[in-house]
Structures are given as structure tokens and as C-alpha cells.
Amino acid sequence: MRQTQTEPLLDKRLMGFLRHFPGVYFQQRPDFSFSYFSSKLKEWLGDVTKSFSDESDFLSCICEDDKIPFLKAFEQYSHCPKTFSITYRLKGIDGSILTVVDTRTAFFADGQFMGYEGILMDNTRQAIAEKQLTHSAWKQSLATLTSGMIHDFSNVMTGIYSLSELYLEKIDPSDAMYEGMAQIKKSSFEAQKLVRRIIDLNRDVSKEKNYHNVNALIKNQLDLLKIILPRNTKIDLDLTPQEIPVYVDEVAFRQVLLNLAMNSRDAIGPKGGKVRIRTRPVAAREAIFEGGLTGFIPSRKGVEVAFSDNGCGIPQKYVAKVFEPFFTTKEAHKGSGFGLYNAKLFAEDNFGKIDVASVMGEQTTLYFYLPESDFTELRTLTPLITTHSLFVYAQDDPTSLDLVAQLREKEWRVACFTNAQQLQQGLHENLAPEGVLLIDLGNDTQIEPIAGAIKRENPSIKIFVQIIGGYVAPDYKNVDYCFNEHSRITEVVPIIAALLNSPS
Template identity: 35%
Template sequence: MSGTTPPAQARAQGPQPDGLSLPALRALAAAAVIIPLLFFGFGAWQSYRQHLREAEATVGRATDVLAEHALRVFELQELLISRVDDRVHGMSWDDIAASEELHRWLLQLDQNLPIVDVIWLIDSRGQGRNSSRYFPAPDTSRVGDRDYFQALKDRPSGTYIGEPRPGRSTPGLFFNVARRRTAEAGFDGLIVTSLDPAYFAGALKSLSFSPEDSFSIIRDDGTALARGPQPLSKPTRLTAESGLMQAIRRGANTPYRQVAQLDGVERLYANKKLPGYPVYVSYGRSLQAVLAGWYKDLLLYAGLALAVAGSLSGITFLAIRQTRQQLATQARLRESEARLHALFQEAPVGLLLTRVNPDGSMAFEEMNPALVGITGLSREQVIGRSPRDAFPGAMGATIEKHYRECLTSRQPVEYEVEGEGPAGPYIRHAVVRPILDEAGRVTKLLGTSMDVTQAREMEEQLRRAQKMEALAALVSGVAHDFNNLLTIMMGNLDLARRAKEDRKPRLIENAIQAIDQARRLTGQLLAFGRRQTLKPEVIEIPSLMAATHDMLAQSLRGDIAIELDLAEDLWSVQADGSQLQVALINLAANARDAMPKGGSFHVSAQNLVLRDGGLTEAVAISVSDTGAGIPREVLARVFEPFFTTKEVGKGSGLGLAQVYGFAQQSGGSVDIRSEPGRGTTVTLYLPRAARPADNPLPSAREQQQDSVQRKLRVLLVEDNPPVAEVGRMLLTEAEHDVRVCGSVAEALAVLESQGFDLVCSDLVMPGGQNGLDLARTMRERWPHVPVLLMSGYSDAAGAAVEEGFLLLTKPYEPQAFLAKVDEAVSGKLPSDTVIQLIQPRR
């Protein structure tokens, strides 16, 4: 208390007097009476105002809830009438009266809406023709005398809310919501929904805080539509002198006190008009119930006043003790503030205190010296500003975003932010925490940040080291396998150069087999890197599995049973069929090695709808074995190229890498699950094809029979002279005329002056234009000349296939090359046709 003497001053002043003078005692006696009375009066007045304010707030909220509920009810009737209007659009009244199906439809609507008593279709004569309750409609259902019929018959006044009237065939009061039936011209009857006022009394009973509270729904002419918690028992209309009607006339929008006309109870009322309807809702809080709480407070204040007056003898002691406690509290507060100040100012971490304004805006209140030194921004540049204004560029936007997230979620938010300060670039790991007041509102945000620049640099160095380690493993694996294959090639070819004629075919065949293994190895590497040129087609899984069954059996052993479980009505998939077969064979080979004592190899397929950022339809092909399984520490690395747990010479480590690359490049995914001792399951998820599978392609024999057997003029575009020489010799051996060009520019110059039956071009070419550019130019300027593109690897290979150009993958066998040449020209030209050169457009 401000009037007491601090202990230090009291000690300095010496001992206090033992007694008080007579004037002091008289003053104390008067204070013992006056102060409690003043306290009692002030407290009683404040309590009275507080109870009234709380009651006004309660009445306002209850009125809003009542208005919202009533509005939803009337809007629901509008929607219901519109649905009925749409349903009977174009039907004559005789059709409506005769339609039992319409009656059942109305009945279903009625049963789904407890608030609706009955739905009627009334013709222009006021005769009910169909309803949700009766079929056929009785002749007694005439409403020509009802207020809503008279009001809507004369003019199209929108939706009309009728006054409550007793039902003709059912007890109780009902009021109707009616609207004209849509007609091209004139009055063509009504659509009416009948509502039970008792519904509101039951549904909104929970709004009443005491038995004497009440709520009403009233038309603007004073007609009561519903009342609660006691339901409306008879038609009632308020007089113009009633408090509610007077409040409506004067446009009162604040609570007011009034004695109710209906039951004579004094209440605190609030009114609200329903937007779009001539209807008001009113909620009344019993004044007696409001004052009951105030009476309790009066008793409490009276008891307190008596206690204060009776405890005058202890006032001095209590005052001194309270003063001492206040001084001690102030000392502790100052000490706490000093500790907080030291912590905030001397903390090595960055600290930032932010004020949250009532409108949701934010402004920094405090910034510690550590953060000033880190950012290079002065306190004047930050204090009083929002994050976006205080910090430059993307940093401010990042801080603003995460502060907003913390403010919305009311939970700590962690993030990282990058910037540049006096010491150079930095990365800070920041945490912003909400500070809530007693009401649970976020009033401040405390941001802390620590420097993680070195940690992130070390992590980046570790990632680079891991990447280099993986690359080293990949390079060493490729070098090892290719050195082995090159040894086979060089050894056999060297032996063939010196061998007798009868041994040469065998040695050459050995070299060719090594070359074929090298070709498969590069294909697997491209598949893992998702750079392989796939030929997607629409595949029927059952047909592919039937064609692959024998190959799977050859990849397994006789003691391994093959089990197929393909769901019915499997979707077609979009993928490269041959690569899918290779993936299945690789999985079969792995399963075989995992089951040295035999077992079962199970293949299943089913349709799935995946949810990963959206809905994706896919077919899941699961391949399971009953082998030894894979340990957890190994499972995470099985898709790495050249990673294998098999003995040297028994596996390249590229089988699962091919499966992974094929799935990714096909737009799908793959996962693997394994349990040591129980087996492994690999699941391929391939996207569903957008169209059914095409008819089967003709066989190779049929294609060969349809091929064009004649001498061709071929333009071969290849920048590698040895490769060009091989192609030229193969074409010459097939009795074709060949012209070789080393660049796209040279080829275009030759095409300007000479005609050709076929252009064969490598994809990767020097000079700024590649083979795909040449093919596009050919399609535009010489569309009748077929083009065959060739590539060992190129980013443009996929684009070439998508644009419909024929593609041959290197390395290729001579027979495959000649077959592609034949495929390029077959079916395009009759054997006796000569293509005339089309002059380029100028």
C-alpha cells in the first residue's frame, strides 16, 4: 500500500509509539463505519452493473443464435420449395394429382426434415392436389381462405410466411411458408411447407438459462410464429403498444427492459430482424433471475463489510504486514527484472520479443545485443516494425510467414533463415513461441535463434562425401565389370586373329556374347538413372504374365513353385512391356538365390487407388518369395547400383537397380518389405493406362513378309567415322546405295540437291543441331522421306519417341539395324515408287 512506511525507513525512524491519541481513535472508529459502508455501496453498484452487462451480453448472444437458427430454418424452406418447384416443372396439375411417385418423393423429403410437418402442392383454385401426407389428396384440402393464399394469389410477393392456424386434419398450431409455383405467366398455384411452432420450443430449449426466460419468433405485424420454452398454444398477435412492437418501430438494436404482454414477466430483451424476411426474433432474460445473482453478491458484500468493521483491532497489524509483503514482493520483482534484463542482454543466442496487436498485426518490442551483432541491424531499425518491414528481402517474408503460423496454431514453430551480417553469411535455427494472457489470447511472441552455419556446412560436406562415395562405388563397379568384358573381347578377338578357321566362329561368338553383356549392363545403368529410352505401351497384365511365365520358370529352379494371383478386371497399365518382363525376371533371379532349398515364388496383381498429394489409379504387382529375407540394415541399400550381398561372380548388384529405375521412369514407384527368415515382397506400382490395350502387333514373320525388298538410297548422318563406316558397310552389304554425312548442316545441304528413300541419323551430333532437329526438319520439308534415329544415350531420345520417330538403341546387332531400316520404309512406299525431292519453302 502506498501509505505505509518501507521497513528500511521504519528502522531509520526508530521505534513507533505504543498507543494512539483520542482523535486518532475517533477517526479510526468513524472509518470503521464509513469505509465499510462506502465499500458495500460501491461494491453493490459495481456488482449490479456487472450482472446487467453480463445479462445484456447473454441476451445478445442468445438472440444471435436464435436468429441464425431461424434464418437457417426459413432458408431451408426456400431450398425445399425450390426443389419441389424444379421437380414438378412442366407437369400439369392433373399429372401432379395423379403422381404417386411424386407423393413418395415428397414423403421422403418430409421424413428427412423433422421441422416440416407436411408439404403441399396447391393449384390456382386453392385446392390441394398432392402432398407428403395424403395420396390421393382429399377433396377437403382447400386453402382459399388462408392468408398466404390470398396474399400470393393477387401478386407475386416472393416467399410468404403465414400466421399460425389450427390444422384442418391434425391438432395443434401450424404456420406455413408458401411461394408461387413457377409459371410462364399468371398465377399457377402454390408450393407450401407447414411448420410446427412446437419444434422451435423443443429445439431451442437449451437457450433458456432459467424457467422464466423466453424467446419468440414474430412477424413484423406482431403475429407470433413460435415461442419458447413453452410452445405457442393459440394464435397470438402483439398490440402496437407492446414493448417488442415499440422497439421494432424505433429500431432499437440494444437490449431493453420491458414487461411482457403475453405473461406479464419483466425481462431484459434483445431483438434482431432476419435478413430478407419480415420476421424478428426476440430473446428475453428474466430480470428476477439476473438479480438473483446480484442478491447473492449483496450478501457477500454485507458479510465482508461486517467482517471489516469487526476487525478494526487488526487493521494496523494487517496493514504493516501487507506493506512488508509488498516491499518484499517489489524487491523480488526488481531482482527478477534484473535477472531477466541480464539474461536478455547477455544471452549469446538471438532473442526477439514481438507484440501482437488486437487487429492481428505484429511489431517487434525488444531485440537483444547478440541479435544486433549477428544481423548488423540496429535496434532503431527493428523496434516498432513488422518482420517484413524490419528484415530485408526474403528473410523478412520467411520470418513473417512462420510468426503467422505460430500465431494461428498457438504452438511453437521451428524454422531456419539465411542472411548476411557483418561477419558474413549465416544460417540461424529459430524457434518462435506464443505467450498467452490469462484469457488465452496470444499477446506476444518470443523468438530465439542459434547459429547453425557451421553445422549446415558440415552436413553439406558430408552429403558431398557420401555422393562421391556412391559415385566411386558406381564407377568402380562399372570399371570392374567392363574390364572383365573387355578382357573377354580382346582375348577372344586376339585368339581369333591367329586361330585356325574352324576355331574362329567360336572365338568370335564369345566376343559377341561379351559385347551383348556390356550392352545389357549399360541398359541397366540407364534404367537406374531413369535415362533409358522406354517404349511405353498399353499392357494387359494377364497377357504379359502368360507370355512371361516360361521365362520366369527358366530363371527359377524346379524346386521353386510359381504361384499367380491376378485379380479380376485388372486395369491396363502404361509401361514398356519388355522392360517390365526384365524387371520380373530380375526379381525372379533374386528370389531363386534367396531360396537355395526351394520354396514358392508368388506373383499377385490388384487395382489400387493411391493417395499421395491426390488420387492416383495404379496397378500393384507384388512379387514375394519364401526365402531368407533381408536384414534391416541392408534393406535400405538394395536399390543402390552394384550393391550386392552375393558372392563374387554371382551377382552384379544391378537387378534391383533396374527395377527401381524402370518403375520411376514409368511414372510409378516401387517398395520392398522383408522379414529375416520369412521372405521378401517387392511391389511395383504402375499407373493405369488412359485407354484400353491396342490390338496385338503383327509377328516378326508377318512384318518380314510385308517388308519392302528393293534397293534403297540411304543418307547416313553420323559424326563418328568408325561407327559411320560400320553402318555404311552393313547397308552396302544389303545392296543399298549409301551417302555418309558428318553433321546435320551437311546432311541438309545434300538433301537440297539429291533425293533419298531413307535418312538414318545419330541423335547426338556436333554443330548445334542434333538428329532430332534434323528429323523435325525432314517432317516439315520432306514429309514423305522416312527417318530412323539412333542413339546410345541422349536426353532427346524420349522426346523422339514421344514425337513418333522410329528409334534404334545402340549398340545394335547388324540384323536389328537392317530390320529397323526395313521397318522404317515398309508400308510407306510401293516398291516402284520414286520420291521426288520437295523443294524447301523460301
């Protein structure tokens, strides 16, 4: 009597255990149809499991590249009562990929092979982590091998740039050689910038945050985006004419853009398609992310960046999961599940937000919002920090100037402006920087009025002018130091630093 009461209790406990078991317990026939499997398998694979009891449809759920190794393992162990394990990938619900560890034992009755019993465990996260570690090790080795080559190439480009600059000074602009030499100078400068970006992409530690015009950050990455996207892809830029300063890590922002580009590349396929990058100013309390999941309303004014493609789209069932770590619908060698998760971390680290809107077969848009900088971040500087703060103004975007890049590499806090009114507003409303560098690209008549206005409002600020235009500079009355176009960066930076350190 006691035995008959205990057996139902044990069965109940066993079924409860199987319901909460993180893997799948199964019994499988020789033709791979199932005589039993626990409920977790349906959670993984969906309604396709309905046919598993009568047919061998299980093989159709295994990724194509893994079927042959799977079958070879069974040829080796199928008639041996020895426990063995094999790792393979299953096509989950809506195309998601799961890496499972299958541990099973063949069982026999009266010497006849009857099938298998075993467990399946989801090993996706560990598989991705191991792949990432392997990739990181290879990346580190590659960086070590190529660092010397990149350095040598950069030196060659520096030499070409310097020589072309020297020859341009000696060639009359009407000479037939002048235009060609100017093109050599321009191309070598662009090559130096590209090398610097390649080096930045391989940094293990990102640079510190700094002030950037968000439109300039996007424009500066176009050459890399064109390399990542299929050749026939049209990139449409729809950038607001308004200059919107943001306080971000340039390297991290670049990596976010490249991750979005790689997602678009996979969505539109090798034949190419259309990618659109749009920026627009956002007011405080304005609803943003049209068609997105969150309906986010920011508390501060800022900028909304929308990165769209006309690719295959994202199935609605897991649109909400795309920002989760390890989540991917791609093959293991194509996706890690970290690209959009890292984009989410970037947005949150900069007091922003990220969202997605997708229509299957038509379009996917990744949005992210960043607050506009009011330059109060400069207040985080303390006397213990030896870095300097500088505002830089030029009629054309000064972000791409080599001088600005050098200052930021030396960890100066640099904010760039192309709008004189916004420059003066930043000086008036917030903690002023130590100095202002005005770039004169060609007899800019605004330089003297801007310098005078700054001195009237902030007499202690040091003002510098850098001439880039091949003409004789006027006698500026409100400028502390003027560099001509022949002044080298190696001279300019130490002089500015020395004057900023000197008493007024």
C-alpha cells in the first residue's frame, strides 16, 4: 500500500523537476523521432515540435553546416552503450540560433538498439563568449603584427604631405603643376586621417569624452561606412543644418555607427540597397522615435539620430529583444549578439536612449537620442587635472583639422563651432574655457569682431588665431597670439599651452 502511494508522489516530483529544468530531457528513437521530450524544447523551437513524435523532422531544425558532423557522431557511437556529447546549432523560433550541448546514451533491449536518452542544454552564451575571446586574441595578434606597418605608412604619408606643402609654397598658382601638387597634399592628409581612424578602431580603451558636432562625427565616418556596406548601396544623408554639440567619446560613437552599418549590410544583402542617416534637433518634452517601442520623451533638448535601411526587416516577435546581450538571429560566425547591446550601453552612458522600428520586408530604423551639451561638463575639471580646455571656431567644420585631432590626442577638452553666435552663447551661459582658437581660413572678416566680443565679456580668456589661407594677417587688436600658415603643429600646441599656463 505504501508503495502505491509513493509512486504517484515521485512521478509528480519528477514532472515538476522536468518543468523547471533549464534544459531538455528526451528519449529518441533510432530514426531521431521522439518518444518523449520535456516542455523546454517547445519553448526553443516552437510549434515545429508537434511533428517530432511521429517523424524525424528534428534534423531539419539543425543548421545545415552542423548536420554532417551530427550524423558522423552517431555513426561512431550509435551502437555503443557509452555516453557521448556533441555540440550543434538549432534554428529557434523565428530564425533565432541556439547552440546546444547534446549529451546522450544509447539504450538497448534484449541486445537490440532501441534509441537514445539524454539531455540538451542551451550553450549559446558560452559559445558566443568563447568565439569573442578567440576573436579578441586574433585581433590582438593582428594589431601587434600590423602596428609597425601602420606606423611606417603614417610616416610615409607625413613625409609626402610635408614635401607637397613645401613645394606648393614655391609653385605659382598659375603653374600647371600647382593643382596636381595641391591634390597630392589633400590626398596624403586624407590618408593620414584614415590611418588614425584605423588605429582608433583597434583601441582597447576608448578616448575620454569630448565636445563634438554630431553631424561632423557622422560625416567623418562616411569613408568607413562605404567600405562596410555593399558597393551598390546608396547612402542618403539628411543632416540638420543646425550645429548640435554633444559630449561623447568619439571612438565609441564611431563603433556604434559601424555596428549599425554592419546590421544594415546583413539586412540588405550583397546586392545593396539604401541606407539613410538623419539627424534632427529635439526640444525638451518632445515625443521622439516615431514608430518605436518606447515612446520616449526626453527631459532635455538634444539630437535624434535615425539610421534606416530598406532591408529584410525584423520579425515583430522579437523586435523587443534586439538590444539584449547575446541575442542574434544570425549564424554564429556572422553575429555575436553584442552590436546593438553595445549601442544601447553607449546611449545610456551618455544620458541618451535607443529604440527601433521595423516593418518586415520594407524598412528598419534604429534611433538614438543624445542630449545637447550645454558645456557644463567643463566644470568637472579640477586643479589636479593638467589638461586644458579650448573652444575652436572656423567657418568650415574645424573637427577634421589635424591640429584639433592632435589636441584631443593630448586629452585637451576641445569644443568646435562653425557658428559665431553659438560660440558666444557657449561662452556667455556656461563656464568659459581657458582659451579660444579662431581659425582664419581665408581673410575671415568675423575674426576681429568675435575676438573683441570675447574679450569684453571674458577679459581673462586667451585668444589665438591660426591663419590658413596664404595671406598676410591683419594687426589683430584683441588677440594674444597669431600663428601664420607656416606654423607647424609641433610649434602651435606648446605655445598655446605655455600661454594658457602663464598669468594674465
